[in-house]
Amino acid sequence: MSRNYPPFVSVLEQKDPKLFEIVSKNFDLAMGPGELEPKVKVLIALALDAFANSPEGVESLSKTARQMGATEGEIAETLRIAYMVSGMKTLSTLSNAFK
Structure with a gap:
């Protein structure tokens, strides 16, 4: 899909897509492009x-x-x-x- 998430985040994509969406957005905000x-x-x-x-x-x-x-x-x-x-x-x- 998008980024290289830690395994404990990636597993959510299949097991709990709604939670994955929230967690991955937060991960992307924190670890994505910034200052x-x-x-x-x-x-x-x-x-x-x-x-x-x-x-x-x-x-x-x-x-x-x-x-x-x-x-x-x-x-x-x-x-x-x-x-x-x-x-x-x-x-x-x-x-x-x-x-």
């Missing part, structure tokens, strides 16, 4: 999937990023940011123990 370069959007999604503890998403998105020309350094930096944000969340929460 950010496509590679940057994929790297942001990679960081979010790492933060959300999605091994399959991290593997898939890192492959996609590489196919789009992302370097190993760009991927590493993206994942460092995800790690830093998740660590800061823990520090923010644990600081309540010292109030």
Whole structure:
């Protein structure tokens, strides 16, 4: 049909076409042409999937990023940011123990 959707979105096209229409429009809006370069959007999604503890998403998105020309350094930096944000969340929460 149109774009290369993740498998968990693509399956909806046959199983629930109405939901697929809604989800695919949202995907196209977020990941389609816009102010950010496509590679940057994929790297942001990679960081979010790492933060959300999605091994399959991290593997898939890192492959996609590489196919789009992302370097190993760009991927590493993206994942460092995800790690830093998740660590800061823990520090923010644990600081309540010292109030």
